[in-house]
Amino acid sequence: MTLNWEGLDISILGPACVAGLIVLSTHVPLGKQVLSRGIIFIDLAIAQIAGLGVILAQYLGIDEHGYAVQIAAAAAALAGAGLLSWTDRRWPEYQEPLIGTLFVLAATGGLLLLANNPQGGEHLKDLLVGQILWVSYPQLIPAALLSVVLLGFMWLRRGRLAGLVFYGLFALAITASVQLVGVYLVFASLIVPALATAGMRGRGRLTAAYVIGALGYVLGLVLSAVLDLPSGALIVWTLAGCALLAQLVPAVRRSHPAHDAPEAVFDTVA
Amino acid sequence: MKLFAIPTLLLTAALVSSPAQAKMKVFACEPEWGSLVHELAGDKVDVNVGTSALQDVHVIEAKPSLIAQVRAADLVVCTGAELEVGWLPMLIRQSGNAKVAPGAPGSFMAASQVKLLEKPTALDRANGDVHPDGNPHINLDPRRIYVVAKALDARLAQLDPANAAAYQQRLADFNTRWLAAMNKWKAEAAPLRGRKVVVHHISWVYLWDWLGMDQIGALEPKPGVPPTAAHMSSLIATTKSNNTLAIVRAAYQDTKPADWLSDRTGVPAVTLPYTVGGDAQSKDLFGMFDSTIAKLLGASQSGAAK
Numbered sequence: 001m002t003l004n005w006e007g008l009d010i011s012i013l014g015p016a017c018v019a020g021l022i023v024l025s026t027h028v029p030l031g032k033q034v035l036s037r038g039i040i041f042i043d044l045a046i047a048q049i050a051g052l053g054v055i056l057a058q059y060l061g062i063d064e065h066g067y068a069v070q071i072a073a074a075a076a077a078l079a080g081a082g083l084l085s086w087t088d089r090r091w092p093e094y095q096e097p098l099i100g101t102l103f104v105l106a107a108t109g110g111l112l113l114l115a116n117n118p119q120g121g122e123h124l125k126d127l128l129v130g131q132i133l134w135v136s137y138p139q140l141i142p143a144a145l146l147s148v149v150l151l152g153f154m155w156l157r158r159g160r161l162a163g164l165v166f167y168g169l170f171a172l173a174i175t176a177s178v179q180l181v182g183v184y185l186v187f188a189s190l191i192v193p194a195l196a197t198a199g200m201r202g203r204g205r206l207t208a209a210y211v212i213g214a215l216g217y218v219l220g221l222v223l224s225a226v227l228d229l230p231s232g233a234l235i236v237w238t239l240a241g242c243a244l245l246a247q248l249v250p251a252v253r254r255s256h257p258a259h260d261a262p263e264a265v266f267d268t269v270a
Numbered sequence: 271m272k273l274f275a276i277p278t279l280l281l282t283a284a285l286v287s288s289p290a291q292a293k294m295k296v297f298a299c300e301p302e303w304g305s306l307v308h309e310l311a312g313d314k315v316d317v318n319v320g321t322s323a324l325q326d327v328h329v330i331e332a333k334p335s336l337i338a339q340v341r342a343a344d345l346v347v348c349t350g351a352e353l354e355v356g357w358l359p360m361l362i363r364q365s366g367n368a369k370v371a372p373g374a375p376g377s378f379m380a381a382s383q384v385k386l387l388e389k390p391t392a393l394d395r396a397n398g399d400v401h402p403d404g405n406p407h408i409n410l411d412p413r414r415i416y417v418v419a420k421a422l423d424a425r426l427a428q429l430d431p432a433n434a435a436a437y438q439q440r441l442a443d444f445n446t447r448w449l450a451a452m453n454k455w456k457a458e459a460a461p462l463r464g465r466k467v468v469v470h471h472i473s474w475v476y477l478w479d480w481l482g483m484d485q486i487g488a489l490e491p492k493p494g495v496p497p498t499a500a501h502m503s504s505l506i507a508t509t510k511s512n513n514t515l516a517i518v519r520a521a522y523q524d525t526k527p528a529d530w531l532s533d534r535t536g537v538p539a540v541t542l543p544y545t546v547g548g549d550a551q552s553k554d555l556f557g558m559f560d561s562t563i564a565k566l567l568g569a570s571q572s573g574a575a576k
Contacts, residue, residue: 006342007334012364115498133332134360221334230331 007225012133016231019135019143020217023177023189026147028209029154030170031194033161039095042084043186045103046171047178049080052106055113070175077175080106081167089163132181133231143176181232188236189213196243197252208252216242294430297339297370299348299358300327301546302409303380303422305554307347309444310423314433318343320361323547324522330357340365343376345429347422350379351386351406375429381406383421384414387475409545411476412452412559419444451556459563461570466512468505468537470519470528473544477562486512489527502531509535516569520544540569 007013034040053076054069062068080102087098150169154161161169177186193209193216200208219242220235227234246252294315298304304319311317318339321327327349330336340346340361348354362371369376386404408414423441427434463482467474470489478485487505490497497505509517509531517539519528528539542562543552551561 004335004338006338009334009338009341011366012334012337012341015364111496131332131360133334133337134357134364136363225334225338228333228335230333233331 003226004228005226007228008222009225013221013225015135015137015140016132017217017221018137018140019132019180020185020189020221020235021214022140022144022147023181023186024193024210024213024217026150026173027177027186027189028193028213029151029206030173031190032205032209033166034170034190035194035198037095039099040191041096041103042099042170043174043190044183045084045099045106046077046080046174047183047186048103048106048110050074050077050171050175050178052076052110052113053079055110059113073175073179074172077171078168081171082164085164085167088167130179130182131232132185132235135180139180143180146172146176184236185232188216188239192216192239192243196246200252204251208246212242212246213239216240294344294426294433295339295342296345296347297343299346299354300409302415302555302558303347303349305546305558306415306419306422307426309555310419310437310440311426311433312436312440314430314436315345315426323543323545323552326522327353328356332357332360336361337364340370341367343367343370345376345378345425346370347378347380349381349406349408351381351403353381353406375425378422378425380418380422381408383418384408387479405472405475407473408476410474410562411480412448412455413480414476415555416445416448416452419448447556451559455559455563458567462515462563462566465515465570467515468509468517468531470517470523473520474518474542481566483515486514489517489531505531506534509537516540516566518542521548538569538572540565542566 034042050073053072053074056076057069057072062072084095084099084102088095091098150173153169157165174186177189181189193213196212197205197209216239217235220238221231223229223238224231224234293313294311296307296311296315296317298307298317298319300321301319301323304317307315307317320336320339321330343365346362348358367376368374371377381403386406386408389404390402408418419441423437426437430437459481464484466484466486467478468487468489469485472485472488472491474485477483487508489505491501514535514537517528517531517535517537519525519539519541521541521543525539525541531537532539541549542565543549543558546552546554546558548558549561551564552558
């Protein structure tokens with residue numbers, strides 16, 4: 001494999017890098033909550049519901065460009081979040097399977113609606129597979145403003161987000177980030193830094209998670225330029241790589257709780 | 271005075287000759303245009319090709335090198351007519367290269383050079399996957415490639431006048447070989463005239479138009495949306511009752527739908543290269559049409575043997 005130095009250009013990688021950091025700013029603290037609630041696939045479900053909202057909006061004849069689409073996506077995501085917050089109160093023990101069911105319903109519901117709207121398919125893809133390299137600075141301004149508002153809100157509530165507030169914030173953050181960087185990177189940004197620092201507590205955990213996330217994005221972008229590989233996919237791998245390497249740092253690893261012996265799947269002894 | 275004369279002379283020589291030494295850089299969106307640029311310009315230009323035959327040109331994975339290549343390009347050669355609408359506008363915007371912006375001399379759209387088929391008279395969403403400019407898949411018609419070659423050659427000469435004579439000579443050479451090949455293909459493909467085909471997606475109209483073949487159905491009339499059961503059952507009936515030659519798919523497409531229909535109708539499924547690099551034989555535009563016609567003739571022989 002030949003190394004490719006011409007892609008290593010700050011004006012090419014810069015906007016993508018800033019987009020990654022904006023996404024990380026909200027997703028690292030949200031990811032901590034997602035992990036502790038054990039509902040890791042909620043981002044896929046919310047993104048899919050936002051996509052369904054866009055298809056529905058087109059179906060009803062709303063213009064496919066501009067803010068109307070964003071409002072439709074956010075409204076659908078918030079409605080989905082409301083539904084999930086209600087099921088969380090009503091059947092907390094079934095929240096994860098309900099999220100999964102909602103995900104497949106939203107995805108296939110989109111296909112059913114598109115059967116009569118032949119041009120909608122491309123827009124569904126546009127919404128779900130944002131490509132981090134196509135991001136431009138002007139596009140980042142609304143996302144950055146939204147992140148500041150969301151972070152300010154989390155700070156005011158001192159990180160304690162319950163029920164509807166958590167689901168609502170989460171829906172808005174995901175709807176914005178999926179369009180910027182795509183669903184794979186959103187999932188990785190949420191889960192990987194939070195997972196890598198699962199054993200730590202307090203402010204140190206947040207800092208470590210941010211460092212892992214930022215290193216993952218920067219390393220991924222640089223390597224994708226040098227190795228000439230698709231950026232989004234490679235960043236997912238460098239995020240995971242940074243998370244693994246972080247386990248070599250005693251402070252990250254130290255406070256992992258000792259695991260009990262795994263439970264037997266089949267109770268053969270008894 | 272003499273002391274300065276030699277360096278000045280060398281400097282002047284370097285300045286004058288540097289445009290000729292710095293090769294023009296061309297970015298081609300698809301392999302067929304990369305191959306055509308190679309035919310017309312040879313080693314006078316450096317060509318980068320953005321997509322391969324084994325990927326769907328409607329979507330690409332964004333790599334930093336693509337942006338860098340477009341940034342450095344003096345000329346971008348693409349199909350146009352909305353074929354690359356999902357990524358080319360973003361790529362050009364991110365490159366910030368005004369030389370290749372839409373409408374600039376460095377932007378060459380092949381589909382704008384020829385008459386397009388399936389141009390809708392009225393834009394109506396009910397008609398399915400409508401490209402407002404017409405069907406963009408012109409690379410499968412040698413007659414249109416002939417027209418595109420002439421326009422592309424003029425553009426190369428306009429942007430790189432120092433090599434204009436070389437481009438003109440190469441065009442004349444290409445035209446001679448291309449017209450001879452077209453005559454050969456036409457003769458070989460005579461048994462295919464009037465035969466009927468079912469396609470995976472409607473990207474072959476120009477090939478059928480050239481060969482005088484009829485497309486009687488499509489497996490995936492709307493891209494990205496699975497076909498309905500009613501559509502499939504009527505497609506089976508149409509395929510069976512029309513003495514269909516083959517079910518045609520491109521090298522980059524999933525093999526399952528065409529195999530499914532082939533199993534139910536006994537009509538052979540044929541994978542055509544679709545563009546340069548689509549199979550081992552399709553090393554250039556000539557090889558691509560050689561292989562396409564050979565494979566269609568192969569299907570007609572295997573059909574006759576049954």
